[in-house]
Amino acid sequence: MCHRIDVSTRAAIEVIDITDPLDARVDDFRDLNSVDRRPDLPALPGGRVGKALVIAEGVLVAQRMIASRFAPHAFFGVDRRLAELSDDVVEQPGGVPFYRASAEVMAEVIGFHLNRGVLAAARRPEALSVSEVIESARTIAVLEGVNDHENIGSIFRNAAGLEVDAVIFGAGCADPLYRRCVRVSMGHALLVPFAKSDNWPGDLELLRENGFRTIALTPGEGSVPLRDAVTGPSDPSSDPSCSSSDSSCSSSDSSCSSSDVERKLAFLVGAEGPGLKEHTMRSCDVRAHIPMSRGTDSLNVATAAAVAFYEALSR
């Protein structure tokens, strides 16, 4: 077989100099700190739809955006960052404009001085469904009420670092594609598949049907040590995720093997302070705590999640 490479779709980066801060060509990067005008808002006050862009900051995160399903359609940066990014951008299909400006013009457009010197913008592709992101996943994180962008970003970073395959957003979570979240995640919010649950907490049943043991992380009463929850009973008769009436639980389903190593795990975490809702925890297979942590403010939610991810990875 002979694959013809169409070099015309691999055009080099197109450099366009911007000297006027009001130039409409950089509107996708304008007023990034504005609460109601920033271009990465999916929805605007009054029900209007925002530009719904995703903004990557800095060379590393822009490179990860290029490698993700969020294909950047434009860059905005200083000359030095153009040089650092150009090798990556050349590999993109189609001509992608790099709007080049001084640091001062950039600051006027975006509304603050950006140390990282370069931004990339992508349109949000169609959202993935819960079923899609869990299909081949072994370990997943499930968030409820986590409304802090930095915590969500850290959870993505920890997920990428500790082999977590997907993140599910239950009710009350902040937008994982907000710029600050993408930055704190080091770009991993663009690489780790995620989905928003449209049926919460009903989707927990979907997870169980797909062989996941659902583990609610909580310091509260009635919880078992995390390690016990991860390596806990795999006997189908005692494990609700492996009931014999469960069609997903055939003998060939590795999630129902007696091996801890093969079990599929879903870790649920709630916001610092309120934690998971009682109703949500009741829908889970088991409640688990991190041993000996003192009080509810003892660990950040992303750190608690990392410990759970590590435990799953180390079984």
Added chain:
Amino acid sequence: MCHRIDVSTRAAIEVIDITDPLDARVDDFRDLNSVDRRPDLPALPGGRVGKALVIAEGVLVAQRMIASRFAPHAFFGVDRRLAELSDDVVEQPGGVPFYRASAEVMAEVIGFHLNRGVLAAARRPEALSVSEVIESARTIAVLEGVNDHENIGSIFRNAAGLEVDAVIFGAGCADPLYRRCVRVSMGHALLVPFAKSDNWPGDLELLRENGFRTIALTPGEGSVPLRDAVTGPSDPSSDPSCSSSDSSCSSSDSSCSSSDVERKLAFLVGAEGPGLKEHTMRSCDVRAHIPMSRGTDSLNVATAAAVAFYEALSR
């Protein structure tokens, strides 16, 4: 025995209203964001000594300061926070002034608007020595080159949450008593004992003499999985921390028992990016990595430390 409680040293809080932002009585809270004038600077440019104060922000952190060895000598806050703090302050010996002001006057004094509405200031007590903080410690964290205040704060928070008894600062670390560090630590920087090493990395030998297994966290080659490092060989003949020539390693020394549970552990972490120095790692008993983490930016240094603390706690 009869203990006489001197009620005169338990004076109630003394409320002093501040209406002039230039009032010298609140100088201990002035220009908190200033690089070279902030009152919590231990040293000033040119070798001059700063005020060397410690500043706690918010009710929770101020309460923890009150409970710590850093006794606050003054508070500065809005009326609402005075009410929230007064129960704690009354328990302090001596009369402690609470400088009460409007949010606007506070903002003028400290240089920014403080959402948390209250500050506490303490003078730095005499520093603890490495020997003092490790004396009864079982698990400790040892930092090298960690120069980010938020990371240090997070490490203190994780240490408190996961039963780590002390933190040792090797070369190149930032000031753990800087306001931002204390805030991110949720006040635990004031509660978890710490010491700065004056003999780095020579003090690693002191740790080993005191029965600690020194574990260098590194993703690099030649490292064993973290769990193996924690539960690794306890046979004195194969464990350098338990050599027979080590006077601290008597048969009554629990660190040399065959039980993993009783072993004393010191986890060394370096800054994100550069990590620990090769020379430092060579002085450690073992190098350990967190399994499967991808690349050097995969986990934040405080998160990596938390995973190690958890592993120590769960053995």
